[in-house]
Amino acid sequence: GSMDTGHAAWVLTSASLVLLMTPGLAFFYGGMTRSKSVLNMMMMSFGAMGIVTVVYILWGWSMSYGSDAFGAGKAGLFGNPFELFGLENIDAGAYISVAFQLTFAIITAALVSGAIADRVKFSTWMVFVPIWVTLSYFPLAHMVWGGGFLSGTKGGLVTWFFDNVVPVDYAGGTVVHINAGMAGLVLVLVIGARRGFGKEVMRPHNIPFTMLGAGLLWFGWYGFNVGSFVPSATPGVAGKSGAMFENSVQFATNFVGETGLVWVNTTAATAAAMLGWLLVEKIRDGKGTSLGAASGVVAGLVAITPACGALSPVGSMVLGVVAGAVAAVAVGMKYRFGYDDSLDVVGVHLVAGLVGTIGIGFLATSDGLFYGGGFSQLIVQTMIAVFAMLWSGVFTLVIALALKYTMGWRITEEEEVEGIDFVEHGETAYEFASRSGSPRGAAGSLVTSSKSEGVNA
Amino acid sequence: GSMDTGHAAWVLTSASLVLLMTPGLAFFYGGMTRSKSVLNMMMMSFGAMGIVTVVYILWGWSMSYGSDAFGAGKAGLFGNPFELFGLENIDAGAYISVAFQLTFAIITAALVSGAIADRVKFSTWMVFVPIWVTLSYFPLAHMVWGGGFLSGTKGGLVTWFFDNVVPVDYAGGTVVHINAGMAGLVLVLVIGARRGFGKEVMRPHNIPFTMLGAGLLWFGWYGFNVGSFVPSATPGVAGKSGAMFENSVQFATNFVGETGLVWVNTTAATAAAMLGWLLVEKIRDGKGTSLGAASGVVAGLVAITPACGALSPVGSMVLGVVAGAVAAVAVGMKYRFGYDDSLDVVGVHLVAGLVGTIGIGFLATSDGLFYGGGFSQLIVQTMIAVFAMLWSGVFTLVIALALKYTMGWRITEEEEVEGIDFVEHGETAYEFASRSGSPRGAAGSLVTSSKSEGVNA
Amino acid sequence: GSMDTGHAAWVLTSASLVLLMTPGLAFFYGGMTRSKSVLNMMMMSFGAMGIVTVVYILWGWSMSYGSDAFGAGKAGLFGNPFELFGLENIDAGAYISVAFQLTFAIITAALVSGAIADRVKFSTWMVFVPIWVTLSYFPLAHMVWGGGFLSGTKGGLVTWFFDNVVPVDYAGGTVVHINAGMAGLVLVLVIGARRGFGKEVMRPHNIPFTMLGAGLLWFGWYGFNVGSFVPSATPGVAGKSGAMFENSVQFATNFVGETGLVWVNTTAATAAAMLGWLLVEKIRDGKGTSLGAASGVVAGLVAITPACGALSPVGSMVLGVVAGAVAAVAVGMKYRFGYDDSLDVVGVHLVAGLVGTIGIGFLATSDGLFYGGGFSQLIVQTMIAVFAMLWSGVFTLVIALALKYTMGWRITEEEEVEGIDFVEHGETAYEFASRSGSPRGAAGSLVTSSKSEGVNA
Amino acid sequence: MKLVTAVIKPHKWEEVREALETFGVTGMTVTEVSGYGRQKGHTEVYRGAEYDIALVPKIRIEIVVDEADTDDVVGIIVKTAQTGRIGDGKVWVAPVESAVRVRTGERDEAAL
Amino acid sequence: MKLVTAVIKPHKWEEVREALETFGVTGMTVTEVSGYGRQKGHTEVYRGAEYDIALVPKIRIEIVVDEADTDDVVGIIVKTAQTGRIGDGKVWVAPVESAVRVRTGERDEAAL
């Protein structure tokens, strides 16, 4: 048997699209920081691309899709990290799934960084990320998509309560967004607020960058959602792959129909969420903002992620407008409760992730409450959402505290004033010398880099 | 039967590429405005992504590809908006075509915004767009691609004069570019010029953004043109889809051959148009500019859009160089005639759209004038171009005047001076605080957002 | 027979991705220049997109993949430029390969520009590029991928020494990176250093642009490497295409397995190289920089380019970390030896290109030294690398000198101070007027463009 | 000689320049500055967080003038830059003891 | 009247403004400047090339004040802007002969 080549072409495209989402996120986030912090913000995303790729190839794939650590077929918590360590001796047909899946691990880790902008040691971040994906992301991926504890597999959580209700998370509402959002919240509580939070002006320094990021995220998200199609996809196992198919009319019909619907739903929810966010702003502040539009786009994409295969286009618009409006309100909470979720990872990803994951219980055309499907799906969705929050919260807390009392998370207050880009990376982002050079441009001279010569020598 | 999965993979990719074009356009346009207007410029594109998606799903697809409002098979003016309202009960195989087509409607509306930069109420724009696509875009899409009045279908305009000459618009010279260009021209005449037009310096504030936009547009345009391949494509019905195919060597040969040619032609014309524009500048102004190169790229892409399936690569280069040179001269007209087509929607999209649509009559390898095909194709192409101009002109005028005397289009002169980004969106695009914070960055403090608390409460 | 449609869909996607790499490069390079040179830097990339496309269609394809100039089948130096001139009468199935291959020629030429930033007449560049691709790129493409002198074809260089060792260059380590890097080095030596090199501060003016460029390059590189898959690919002939295939399980297995591996290897090496570069900086300078991360990404992509089909994922990580570390040290050399390779084309592309091409001799799973394959592959790889350096070096030198004594390369010192963007293109990149307009924004008035009227008249 | 320093609204700059040119002022130095005063800045909103921006963009013009022209120059600036709305700015005059033209080394009046 | 010019550390600006406001200074003009002095700039590294950035970002404040208030204003600025670390900046006072409010044409004390 063999994977259909049309499907394969789309998975290759999708993997590349999702890979692009992380640089996109770097701009979405980077534009929102102050100009003295933009490089560090972007480096948290790029750093994640580097380190997560390495650990994913070494043990991430094995922990996510290897046979269950507690015995194959068990609906367990994570896969055996050594079984497919370093991707040695995996079936050649699986590489393409590794490609697609590793991009999800990268962006999930990168999403977290938005909560802790401007104040965290880069070295601590680069240690946090591999540990966090190992303890929080890979297990949740295994549980939801690897036939583990949150899938429909017999022995899984929901199977204790229901016979034939399968939890739905098409492309990562729990594994990606609730997971990242919860981690962000915990980190903020452990690490604390930026100097001047709630007093000083901390406005976005480059909103067009944020719009660019939103555009690239939207574009890449088609890979994220539509690429999660699984031959004879049964809800909740999206992303699981490698299954072999004869190219056949029946497969093609399934492929064309499902991917088309997922694409349209993703777009419908995103557009509606943008309008929802703008509407809240128009009513509350009198003006719809471009930052709001960009944020609404992301809120909509987050909300539709788990639901994109289960809703109708109109249902997707309903989900989107709700997610956009709720998130627009939610981002205000941090000033109320005084936690410095700097770029609103909680307000956008946790909140919209919950709206999407639980919204399925209402809007799923098959068995949603509004479609006469009763409460069971709603309960199941709530169960996996809550479990994901707990898992992510607990493990993030453990790691965050461990690092706090060892490497330490924060740069000093003076360094925050000076600017983390210079402090942590020895750079500043911009030098807009006027045509003939500004004083700062001209000021100072090259110290012919002796150190590097030293290395050359 | 079933759609070929390779073809489907390419359509999914193409739909995503065309979706990306609108954020790309936001940068192409945004870079050309003054820095106090860039966010509003981008919001006109993002706003279109939001609102057009919603109306397209509700009645746009139905009006474009539903059976003719005046009875199925009639080569009419638009489809029945209620037949497939909300995409209820459409064949699952059609979702993928909805995906592809809705992205065309979005960007066409967004293209118009370039003509009216810096001075239009965002609320009025957000009302204009859905009405305009309903009265101007969906009907033209139906006429050209939905088997309507401008297609080769019996009863259609050209069939009154010719027996077997089929109008050619592979990917949207009439529906997209002539339509948007004409709408832009009419809006400018109704709305009027920016304060200081023709006197003050209104130079692009960020040319690299415009280059970025040009790059993303070029990239996305491969989805636009090459994605418009239709199995057994007969010229003029590109974009029509849903036709089912057995996967077969003969289909594959057709697919590979035609898509390859369209890709190469698109690139050939674009490259040649860039050189054409630069050449005019070199001769006229002594220097070729980067803004000129970016503009030439777009002019070339516009011109080849209707023609990409009908020309040879060398013919495409000829079309491109002409389009680039003509557009480079055309953008000067607005100062001559004093209409403030701010970002040259007329000079680039209307002019190059005409060059491409009519150019087919000369350069089509099958029956172009230069290939001994006589005048009939040339006449037919001119007919559909003129009809599209009239249709777009009339309906845009009606909508523009209606809004002028109801909501009103303009912000005040003082507001134009103050900057539309702040006035309409309450934001400014940039805050390049120096490393330790600029006065404007530091100046002022957070007004702990009581309003949003109010909403939270 | 026919090309598989899934494969075709991926090649169309890949061609579009590689096309996007050149605008991406424009930002990677543009961000590194001073703000008075960014437009010229970008124009060298965009200009290459224009002129290379034209010559590729006219004679580039023919010289690369036409039958050998010295008789078909001969493992010669270049193809007959007239055989397929203007792509007249080529098989329709070949257009898609033309599409893919012309994007490689474009970016290779554009890569060279980084070495000569800020100081070169645009007109000279636009004359250099077409001559250079004709004498250096097309021949090398023919030799390596067109069954020429550096391929495994009987009569080729390596076949004189070895019977059945085939040189490996999957996607362009020799043809693209060694070629471009060597050309950059020669140009720098002929053209000389920028005014103030080694004394004045020449820091990047917009590092986020460089990060954007790195992100787009990474994204596009999947087309570059994974798109180079050739049915029944035998190493060294990647890019050769048009071969017809029945869609079959066996083809699909080959396609899915190889493309999946290449995708993963590309990502593995890139991530590892980023970490390698950052590590060197951390040790040498105490801080890892974002410019270093972006540079490491490119170094990794360069190194894996020839090797992506021959290594294991773990082997790819090893290659990557070495390439990143070595390049991080290599970029220091220019200050040591005093040649102004402004944006490190030598340090990144030549060095990492050599690491990758020769590294195959150590790391190829089939016959690399570390896998017990002995020295033969290592020797073969070194041979093609050295030959490519010589070929590129010699022809670049000839062209560079010819232009030096005819058109001349340099703008004057005063013009360098004034800024090449204004001098060569009559533009400046940015105008960040504060909300209500800066003096420079307001200063001066429109000279109603009489010249352009002249043209209109 | 005197140094006339004027802080005005940015969009008035062009008019002021022309008026001064007509009067015969051949040179000046211009700086983008931020003003704080009766004219309050505005409020921007980002993700529901309102910020009061206290400062207002202004243009600062420095002109070294011959004693005799001082009042005229000040008068011209005030007349041209006036909109009557709060925030029109200030003009002040300070003594200058000497001036030099870098190019030639010419001093004082000759340097202008 | 006097012109008080202060060059201070940027992050001190907000405090200084508040202090002056409380004292009753109703207006000032602010400029982003670069300072050169005992406080050395820092070193940035780009691709292994180290650059010494000699200049340090500073905020420059200009206040035209009534003769009588001069010392108080200077005192307030010095007190508020002081961190005790090198680079706190300078304040200097120069004579002003006249001032005009553009909006109204009011002169001197009335113009402030």
Next chain:
Amino acid sequence: MKLVTAVIKPHKWEEVREALETFGVTGMTVTEVSGYGRQKGHTEVYRGAEYDIALVPKIRIEIVVDEADTDDVVGIIVKTAQTGRIGDGKVWVAPVESAVRVRTGERDEAAL
């Protein structure tokens, strides 16, 4: 004390700084400004529309100096910044009544 204000060509800044340093000037304040004068700006073309940019980028240097050093400082600046081409700029000297070092509160000469 005196305030020496110099407006020079940006690419001359580095040289001037070094010359002043050698002479013993320990501090100065630098501003990016735009100059208007005999040296005409240039013409930029965007989509065939020509714009005359009247202003030229300049660097403005402020140095508070001890009475005695004034002429030397002015002389050094003029000598170093001179290219002989139009647009080299101006230097002017104005009186300063007092100066304070924010860090220490030291006054006048001691403050420099």
